[in-house]
Amino acid sequence: ESTLGAAAAQSGRYFGVAIAANRLSDSTYQSIANREFNSVTAENEMKIDATEPQRGQFNFQNADRIYNWAVQNGKEVRGHTLAWHSQQPGWMQSLSGSALRQAMIDHINGVMAHYKGKIAQWDVVNEAFADGSSGARRDSNLERSGSDWIEVAFRTARAADPSAKLCYNDYNVENWTWAKTQAMYRMVKDFKQRGVPIDCVGFQSHFNSGSPYNSNFRTTLQEFAALGVDVAITELDIQGASPTTYAAVVNDCLAVSRCLGVTVWGVRDMDSWRSGDTPLLFNNDGSKKQAYNAVLNALNAG
Numbered sequence: 001e002s003t004l005g006a007a008a009a010q011s012g013r014y015f016g017v018a019i020a021a022n023r024l025s026d027s028t029y030q031s032i033a034n035r036e037f038n039s040v041t042a043e044n045e046m047k048i049d050a051t052e053p054q055r056g057q058f059n060f061q062n063a064d065r066i067y068n069w070a071v072q073n074g075k076e077v078r079g080h081t082l083a084w085h086s087q088q089p090g091w092m093q094s095l096s097g098s099a100l101r102q103a104m105i106d107h108i109n110g111v112m113a114h115y116k117g118k119i120a121q122w123d124v125v126n127e128a129f130a131d132g133s134s135g136a137r138r139d140s141n142l143e144r145s146g147s148d149w150i151e152v153a154f155r156t157a158r159a160a161d162p163s164a165k166l167c168y169n170d171y172n173v174e175n176w177t178w179a180k181t182q183a184m185y186r187m188v189k190d191f192k193q194r195g196v197p198i199d200c201v202g203f204q205s206h207f208n209s210g211s212p213y214n215s216n217f218r219t220t221l222q223e224f225a226a227l228g229v230d231v232a233i234t235e236l237d238i239q240g241a242s243p244t245t246y247a248a249v250v251n252d253c254l255a256v257s258r259c260l261g262v263t264v265w266g267v268r269d270m271d272s273w274r275s276g277d278t279p280l281l282f283n284n285d286g287s288k289k290q291a292y293n294a295v296l297n298a299l300n301a302g
């Protein structure tokens, strides 16, 4: 196959991309995104500050621009994200305790109702664990509302849209030996044992010199899949875009039957949240980088 999406589909997987609504009017951007990818994540437009800027007043204008573009072009959509310490609107940042808990529940219900039956996977909870060696939860207003906030979010989400796969999503959880990975593993194991509804784990996979790719990522994917959840690579970008590393990540997904697919976090380097790292698959002029060829070859060989 000659595109990433079609090549991934040979093994029943998708190859996705993060889309920014305000770039869809750029014809180079739009044509690459449409040609190469068959899954879409909104880079910012489905986040809490974008979808509920004032309490109880939902705004899906930019989210729907991306959703409609994706569906009109035959792509599935990953929802990102419903409960997160970051990109909270001011009104939510100022809440705590039971008021915040209720606001989180209301937010999940409001957004999931709008997209009921339309989203393949939702990142229900994003980035709840601390970095470093503690293996602790990240301190946030959500955590201080009671550490059961994560399972409450998942139970709320299951009731709101039973057709969506419900994911926990995080970064620096790709290396099997890291404390953050093990903490996330213990949570998913506990959720599965107690029947908390979780279907998938998203590994963001923002690799750089401080958080480099390690070949034990495949072990991580296998160990989580063995708990009975799907896994996905949700925000892939690699500082310097080493073709070898890109191929290794794709091969790790292909090696795990429960790996649903790979999403890269932007189209061209200039579209990246860390464009100085030139971490993506396309140059600014829209041409394919060596990493693109490495990924396409890996998908076609798998």
Ligand code: G3I
Binding pocket: 043, 044, 086, 087, 126, 171, 204, 235, 273
């Ligand atoms: O929309 C405003 C614009 O009006 C304003 O003029 C401009 C000036 O700063 O800011 C614009 O908002 C920015 C927004 O991206 C849209 O471009 C925010 O400042 C900026 O903080 C925001 O960054 C996003 C970041 O999440 C925020 O946490 C990145 O685009 C986005 O790629 C990044 O994505 C996250 C995932 O959601 C979760 N995992 C990590 C990943 C990378 O940080």
